[in-house]
Amino acid sequence: MNVITVPTRPVEGQRPGTSGLRKKVAVFSQPGYVENFVQSVFDSLEGYAGETLVVGGDGRYFNTQAIQVILRMAAANGFGRVIVGQDGILSTPAASCVIRKHGAFGGLILSASHNPGGPDGDFGIKYNIGNGGPAPEKITEAIYARSREINAYRTIEAPDVDLSRPGTTELGSLRVAVVDPVADYAELMQQLFDFDAIRALFASGFRMRFDAMHAVTGPYAKQIIEGMLGAPAGTAINAVPLPDFGQGHPDPNPVYAKELMDEMYGPQGPDFGAASDGDGDRNMVVGRRFVVTPSDSLAVLAANAELVPGYSRGISGIARSMPTSRAADRVAEALGVACYETPTGWKFFGNLLDAGKATLCGEESYGTGSDHVREKDGLWAVLFWLNLLAVRKESVEDILRGHWRRFGRHYYSRHDYDGIDTQSADGLMAHLRGSLAGLPGTRVAGLAVDSADDFSYTDPVDGSVSSRQGVRIGFVGGSRVVFRLSGTGTEGATLRVYLERYEPDPDRHGLDPQAALADLIAAADALAEIKSRTGRQAPDVIT
Ligand code: VG1
Ligand code: CO
Numbered sequence: 001m002n003v004i005t006v007p008t009r010p011v012e013g014q015r016p017g018t019s020g021l022r023k024k025v026a027v028f029s030q031p032g033y034v035e036n037f038v039q040s041v042f043d044s045l046e047g048y049a050g051e052t053l054v055v056g057g058d059g060r061y062f063n064t065q066a067i068q069v070i071l072r073m074a075a076a077n078g079f080g081r082v083i084v085g086q087d088g089i090l091s092t093p094a095a096s097c098v099i100r101k102h103g104a105f106g107g108l109i110l111s112a113s114h115n116p117g118g119p120d121g122d123f124g125i126k127y128n129i130g131n132g133g134p135a136p137e138k139i140t141e142a143i144y145a146r147s148r149e150i151n152a153y154r155t156i157e158a159p160d161v162d163l164s165r166p167g168t169t170e171l172g173s174l175r176v177a178v179v180d181p182v183a184d185y186a187e188l189m190q191q192l193f194d195f196d197a198i199r200a201l202f203a204s205g206f207r208m209r210f211d212a213m214h215a216v217t218g219p220y221a222k223q224i225i226e227g228m229l230g231a232p233a234g235t236a237i238n239a240v241p242l243p244d245f246g247q248g249h250p251d252p253n254p255v256y257a258k259e260l261m262d263e264m265y266g267p268q269g270p271d272f273g274a275a276s277d278g279d280g281d282r283n284m285v286v287g288r289r290f291v292v293t294p295s296d297s298l299a300v301l302a303a304n305a306e307l308v309p310g311y312s313r314g315i316s317g318i319a320r321s322m323p324t325s326r327a328a329d330r331v332a333e334a335l336g337v338a339c340y341e342t343p344t345g346w347k348f349f350g351n352l353l354d355a356g357k358a359t360l361c362g363e364e365s366y367g368t369g370s371d372h373v374r375e376k377d378g379l380w381a382v383l384f385w386l387n388l389l390a391v392r393k394e395s396v397e398d399i400l401r402g403h404w405r406r407f408g409r410h411y412y413s414r415h416d417y418d419g420i421d422t423q424s425a426d427g428l429m430a431h432l433r434g435s436l437a438g439l440p441g442t443r444v445a446g447l448a449v450d451s452a453d454d455f456s457y458t459d460p461v462d463g464s465v466s467s468r469q470g471v472r473i474g475f476v477g478g479s480r481v482v483f484r485l486s487g488t489g490t491e492g493a494t495l496r497v498y499l500e501r502y503e504p505d506p507d508r509h510g511l512d513p514q515a516a517l518a519d520l521i522a523a524a525d526a527l528a529e530i531k532s533r534t535g536r537q538a539p540d541v542i543t
Pocket of ligand 2: 092113114277278279280281282
């Protein structure tokens, strides 16, 4: 094997964000760009000689080109084996599953998740460690530091590997195993959920629609929901991964999953609807004419976990990202288990899961998961819901209404302002941070401020500190507004405003969420001067 050392120079801005490096395809396809980043990753790791690397992506444009580059570089850098999904496909949770099951050293996942794909769309690379989860900040910072001083990368001269057929080939001294991307994952799902009960549910005429949004979960949903669980053919729609996701925005929320929402709210809608994102780690769950917020979904799964075989012995704890509503906290309290509040991004759950401190995790951004892998897992959440529906024999709406009667309801919404000018966004956050000390005890838009801070997290396992993770303003009575800037966007800045109000009174559980949150929306604008600083009169996306 002839290893070539290619001289290179650092490129600007290869700093991994909330989940990996995400840029426009045009940026990723510059000569040497992928090579620089991948070499920076390898240079930041130790002890991988002869070890296994898992590689796969969500099928978006540039996926297979990047994979071929990675295979040659993995060979040149001394990995012993690469496990790669057939056609370059591996959903994010499936990659996590494969890393764990085969004891891999780590994995490279090619995805920009819910961001649009295609030649004008986005691409991304994320490194996951041996527990199957996203690299912690210590590693991503080392990768970034390395990318700023890199002067050479290693590769070999070799033809492309045929990814279209399962089997093993040699690439220099590297063994490349092309595997069925669904098999290991499907086996794990079978261990966690009562497939017989779900099969009986479908056999009884229960109707479901799963929208894969032309992204990676199509093959998984076809094989598991239609194949193994016997749902009628056509239950999974948009189920062939396309390089441009059919020109869509593969983000499973009521705004972008419009096709599914129209059907769920139409005449004779199915009993249950679900969708997943570009790389398969997000999920949206919908009943007939009834949306479930991700924060509520986490709380419901936690409250009912013992009904599902994989969690029948109970859960050890719950973890949620800071902006996620506190609906899960109430369940944790009732169950007598701990509830952890972490910064945004799945990497912060890894230590808690590894230490057995938490079993279930969730984020308001349509992310739910458990200790079965170390990523959020879209299809897992859908199967969990199916298992609950099969056991409880109630509608999604009835389950939620029962939950709110027991625990109270957390009205919740996120307002996103996309593609705003970076300077205005930074100015807005600086202004907010500067005002924090004077806020408690004052009134904003008629609401009494109780607390104000910039969230800082100390990892209870390794003691690492992550500061400046989002501005939180608490009001007397328990309502909350949170502000932070996105770490996954590729154009300008995205301001996220998270709004939450707790309502214990069951007679007031039927309000429209935006109406229920109206005074908080006004307070958010007064606090952050959103309209005047961004020039926007309204959010681009409300979820
Ligand atoms: C967003 C979400 C966050 C999620 C991240 C990655 O990050 O808010 O909860 O973990 O995307 O999700 P940000 O920094 O843009 O708010 V995925 O499905 O894109 O890997
Ligand atoms: Co995703």
